[in-house]
Amino acid sequence: xxxxLIELAPEILKATGETLLMLAICxxxxxxxxxxxxxxxxxxxxxxxxxxxxxxxxxANGVINVVRSFPFIILLxxxxxxxxxxxxxxxxxxxxxVPLSIAAIFYFARLIEQTLRDLPxxxxxxxxxxxxxxxxxxxxxxxxEARSGLVLAVTVLAVSFLSYSAVAGVVGGGGxxxxxxxxxYYRFQTDVMVITIVLLIILVQSVQFFGQWAARRVDKR
Amino acid sequence: MPKxxxxxxxxxxxxxxxxxxxxxxxxxxxxxxxxxxxQGEIHGIxxxxxxxxxxxxxxxxxxERPDAGEVIVHGNTLTRLSAAGLRQARHRIGMxxxxxxxxxxxxxxxxxxxxxxxxxxxxxxIRERVQVCLDFVGLAEKADVYPGRLSGGQKQRVxxxxxxxxxxxxxxADEPTSALDPRTTLDLLGVLADANRRFxxxxxxxxxxxxxxxxxxxxxxxxxxxxxxxxxxxxxxRIPEGSQLASWLSDFGAVGPAASPSPTTxxxxxxxxxxxxxxxxxx
Numbered sequence: 001x002x003x004x005l006i007e008l009a010p011e012i013l014k015a016t017g018e019t020l021l022m023l024a025i026c027x028x029x030x031x032x033x034x035x036x037x038x039x040x041x042x043x044x045x046x047x048x049x050x051x052x053x054x055x056x057x058x059x060a061n062g063v064i065n066v067v068r069s070f071p072f073i074i075l076l077x078x079x080x081x082x083x084x085x086x087x088x089x090x091x092x093x094x095x096x097x098v099p100l101s102i103a104a105i106f107y108f109a110r111l112i113e114q115t116l117r118d119l120p121x122x123x124x125x126x127x128x129x130x131x132x133x134x135x136x137x138x139x140x141x142x143x144x145e146a147r148s149g150l151v152l153a154v155t156v157l158a159v160s161f162l163s164y165s166a167v168a169g170v171v172g173g174g175g176x177x178x179x180x181x182x183x184x185y186y187r188f189q190t191d192v193m194v195i196t197i198v199l200l201i202i203l204v205q206s207v208q209f210f211g212q213w214a215a216r217r218v219d220k221r
Numbered sequence: 222m223p224k225x226x227x228x229x230x231x232x233x234x235x236x237x238x239x240x241x242x243x244x245x246x247x248x249x250x251x252x253x254x255x256x257x258x259x260q261g262e263i264h265g266i267x268x269x270x271x272x273x274x275x276x277x278x279x280x281x282x283x284x285e286r287p288d289a290g291e292v293i294v295h296g297n298t299l300t301r302l303s304a305a306g307l308r309q310a311r312h313r314i315g316m317x318x319x320x321x322x323x324x325x326x327x328x329x330x331x332x333x334x335x336x337x338x339x340x341x342x343x344x345x346x347i348r349e350r351v352q353v354c355l356d357f358v359g360l361a362e363k364a365d366v367y368p369g370r371l372s373g374g375q376k377q378r379v380x381x382x383x384x385x386x387x388x389x390x391x392x393x394a395d396e397p398t399s400a401l402d403p404r405t406t407l408d409l410l411g412v413l414a415d416a417n418r419r420f421x422x423x424x425x426x427x428x429x430x431x432x433x434x435x436x437x438x439x440x441x442x443x444x445x446x447x448x449x450x451x452x453x454x455x456x457x458x459r460i461p462e463g464s465q466l467a468s469w470l471s472d473f474g475a476v477g478p479a480a481s482p483s484p485t486t487x488x489x490x491x492x493x494x495x496x497x498x499x500x501x502x503x504x
Binding site for chain 2: 120122123125126127128129130131132133136140141144145147148218219220221
């Protein structure tokens with residue numbers, strides 16, 4: 001096992017780098033685009049300040065549900081023409097980041113919307129009574145009061161997409177999952193399989209630990 | 222005929238109505254109702270649960286949009302304003318709530334600063350007003366504390382400081398003492414009366430607690446079934462005999478299902494018959 005580890009060290013490092021790159025891209029896209037989408041879906045829901053755009057709410061909800069219905073591996077294959085347009089290729093970590101980002105955007109939008117729904121209505125109402133605009137409500141109320149929930153949502157997202165990124169290995173996406181499939185699965189190298197799984201466990205544990213620590217730190221309730 | 226500012230009512234509701242279905246499917250709300258509150262007055266609204274008290278109050282800053290009628294605050298017809306115009310008008314209408322509605326992830330000082338930040342006030346001015354208002358409610362030393370570490374009474378004081386920070390013309394109070402014990406209630410009524418005296422802010426207060434109304438208000442509107450059925454002058458703390466309110470007090474001892482025990486009675490009023498009824502019910 002130790003020899004395998006030393007022998008494959010360059011490959012393992014490269015794969016870890018690729019996994020982190022895919023995660024960085026899809027998490028950024030999810031937080032920026034998915035976060036905005038989640039906020040809009042929440043604000044256009046019944047009883048909120050942009051309720052007059054309920055049509056948007058219904059459509060966005062439908063789209064979120066449709067994208068989330070796709071098994072990830074099917075989504076990966078189904079949108080490969082689109083991936084080629086965006087990334088110029090359909091293999092490698094950059095290409096895999098395209099379907100990962102799309103899945104993450106809609107997953108995170110739903111997480112954010114649900115986190116915001118847990119906020120007491122009265123606090124938002126108090127801001128409305130002060131004459132706050134929807135943007136001010138987002139900035140001064142939603143992002144402030146829900147911040148520990150939002151940190152936990154990013155944590156859940158990161159853990160889920162760490163394992164989604166491993167699926168990308170199936171279609172030559174690179175990363176730790178790719179390593180596991182190429183050596184561990186196709187070549188029956190159980191020790192490589194064990195190494196990659198231990199690596200993934202360490203990553204998940206650290207993300208979860210750090211996320212919970214950060215959420216506690218920002219929570220003053 | 223031109224009106225001088227002092228003759229303009231602080232709050233004027235003209236035939237406002239608002240109907241909606243409650244969870245049980247019944248139609249509730251406010252029937253066409255008018256109310257005029259002069260500047261500087263503390264006006265109470267009392268009634269049983271479901272009488273439409275809170276809805277009426279929330280019509281004043283258009284948290285509830287009336288189905289018909291006009292809402293005029295400080296000479297400004299809110300029902301005719303654009304969304305941006307309404308936000309502007311709301312900067313000068315303070316509101317406090319039964320459950321305080323403070324931001325728990327912000328310090329006391331940042332909570333008090335919030336309405337002024339929303340209104341786009343100058344930072345130096347905000348600091349000054351936060352200091353003044355926290356001093357006024359006696360919580361200057363709690364400026365850097367988070368609300369989670371305050372008692373209910375202290376939270377409501379912060380909420381009052383927050384409402385007063387932008388120097389509102391009008392303060393709306395929705396059951397502000399209903400989550401507090403009798404002693405804290407009494408302290409808080411003192412703060413509200415002080416705010417009215419010192420800053421001249423007009424207060425419209427909803428409560429189902431007779432003692433709250435009697436101690437604080439100059440006039441009271443009695444609501445039943447979505448209408449104001451009676452308006453009484455109670456500036457001297459006495460409820461006129463023969464009024465609807467007096468008869469409720471003698472029938473029920475109090476108005477509303479959850480009236481808390483009355484604070485210590487003022488001795489000069491203990492002789493009035495309806496107060497005997499009230500005290501007897503609490504004995």
